[in-house]
Amino acid sequence: MRNTFILSSLLALGLGMASAQTDTTTPATTPATTAAPATTAATQVVQFTDVPAGHWAKDAVDLIVQRGLIQGFPDGTFRGNESLTRYQAALVFYRLLQSGQLSNSSLSSTDLATITAGMQEVSTELAAISTRVTDLEALTTEQQARITALEGRIDALGTPTANAAGADTTALTARIDALEAAIRNIPAGPAGPAGATGPAGAAADTAALAARIAALEARATTTTTTGDTTTGTVTTTPVTPPPTTVVIGNTDTVVDAVRSTNLYAGVSVGAQNTQSNDPCYLLNSNGRAVNFCLSGGAMVGANNVIGPVGVRLSAEHVPGKNGFNADINATYSLNNGSNITPYVGAGLGLTSSRTRTSATTNASDIYANALAGVDFRVTDSITAFVEADGRYYLSNKGAGTGLVSTAGRGFGGTIKTGLKFFF
Incomplete structure (x- = not known):
């Protein structure tokens, strides 16, 4: 019965999203910025190897991927014949809630009631995902504190005392490399809750960290040594921001789900x-x-x-x-x-x-x-x-x-x- 609720709510959700996409009554005065994310997402739709062109469900699969609700498995497959686990269903609902798409979709009251029932069925899993986001935000705060200390160290490089030895620059390079490795190892997780009063999401925090590290690298590469008036160049590895989208099937992000079959x-x-x-x-x-x-x-x-x-x-x-x-x-x-x-x-x-x-x-x-x-x-x-x-x-x-x-x-x-x- 639980699986029936979940599948029914996801079906109602898919129909509502499709209706919203084909709705021609949207006011012409809608700002262009509200359509930009959908355009960007549409250009990045994943082409699943097991959903070829001409497949009877390809349009529906492309739609939910375009909406950012499902990203598929790491091997590039969709696996449409497999049962959806409760944790996977909870992730879909979580992304929907934080993206605000539910309020913009043309859903009937019956479909909304069905989707609400589906969310209630996976409330435990939604709570587990929320806890993981909280842990990720705590780890992000710790990384921000380390970056602040690193910035202070770089600011001190302009003094003769700090520049007296090239070892400080070498140590700084090692710390930046270690920080980059730590950020790459932050597990991917869904973005934090959106809203005017809600906390910033993990995606925004990660992007801010990447920008600050890039600024640190630029400042470190232009550091001048006053002892012999030579310019030292720090070689660093380009920062690759961690993925901000949880991929269904990623066992590092999603707790190993219990069997969804009944x-x-x-x-x-x-x-x-x-x-x-x-x-x-x-x-x-x-x-x-x-x-x-x-x-x-x-x-x-x-x-x-x-x-x-x-x-x-x-x-x-x-x-x-x-x-x-x-x-x-x-x-x-x-x-x-x-x-x-x-x-x-x-x-x-x-x-x-x-x-x-x-x-x-x-x-x-x-x-x-x-x-x-x-x-x-x-x-x-x-x-x-x-x-x-x-x-x-x-x-x-x-x-x-x-x-x-x-x-x-x-x-x-x-x-x-x-x-x-x-x-």
């Missing part, structure tokens, strides 16, 4: 407990009796149906008891953004198995189910899992419950492992 199907193998008075027998071991029965099963489910709460339907076959277990559970994933995701669940189930007195007669028993497990992400679409299910049987008619024959009610359970395939 629906899955899976297979499992397991072992169900049984009693010594009605054991199962191992294959290829001379028929040795054991207190567990092997099982095989399948499942389908969704991780997010109502917020973080999902649902799962699973079924198992227990050959040793001629039994079938089927249950439906509500699940809750404790998603922390890593490859390992614990989960819990609860629900109801039904066991159909042979009776203890007849191999040809079956009986049914109802149970309440509780489960706990761990998912381990192998790839973006495949997850391995281990799970334990505890069952409280409300009746004890069949051998598949694993209870003693004289028990009316009681606890049983199974342990299983397998794979889930997300789509």
Whole structure:
């Protein structure tokens, strides 16, 4: 459901942007400066290798890139067949808010409500991005303080004491080089919030830093040594301002997103407990009796149906008891953004198995189910899992419950492992 909100809001956003581009009712008195950014952006539209000319979605892709909402992946691809992560959706909304394009678009009230719902769905990710911008601004402030100290040092080069030794100029060159390296290593991040009273964005701060360093280089190269009336030339590496646009897919900028897919199907193998008075027998071991029965099963489910709460339907076959277990559970994933995701669940189930007195007669028993497990992400679409299910049987008619024959009610359970395939 969350993915549906996000995709719907982005679709409404794209339609609104397209409407704004083709709107012919814009007053002729609009200053030329308001159109300049769009013209500049239009000349810099990325040509994605997987969106060739004639592709059915090329115009739409060019439009959102022109608006500065998406920049593609570092390898020059758009990857239109991949699912959009929640962090990527949050970045799109963040750029939209700081650019002011939302207020200038021809969106209906319905589309605005849809976009607002999408933003609410990724509010946590928007907060994470805002925190990263705050950290970037703090780092920028630190760099500005270092530049101020460096300027004071350059101003002191005009005195005879400072110019008495050429070592100061060499040390200054080394510090400028170190400062350039530090600025290049500032991670790219989205621009700070725009507005008359809001703080300056990271893009403006970075541009100001680059301009000040260029001025320092010009002053350092014209420094005159008074000891021997010779002119020293400082060789510096040209400053390359860091990118001011976050590229979707850049793992240095965006926290590794959790899997955006929701629906899955899976297979499992397991072992169900049984009693010594009605054991199962191992294959290829001379028929040795054991207190567990092997099982095989399948499942389908969704991780997010109502917020973080999902649902799962699973079924198992227990050959040793001629039994079938089927249950439906509500699940809750404790998603922390890593490859390992614990989960819990609860629900109801039904066991159909042979009776203890007849191999040809079956009986049914109802149970309440509780489960706990761990998912381990192998790839973006495949997850391995281990799970334990505890069952409280409300009746004890069949051998598949694993209870003693004289028990009316009681606890049983199974342990299983397998794979889930997300789509």
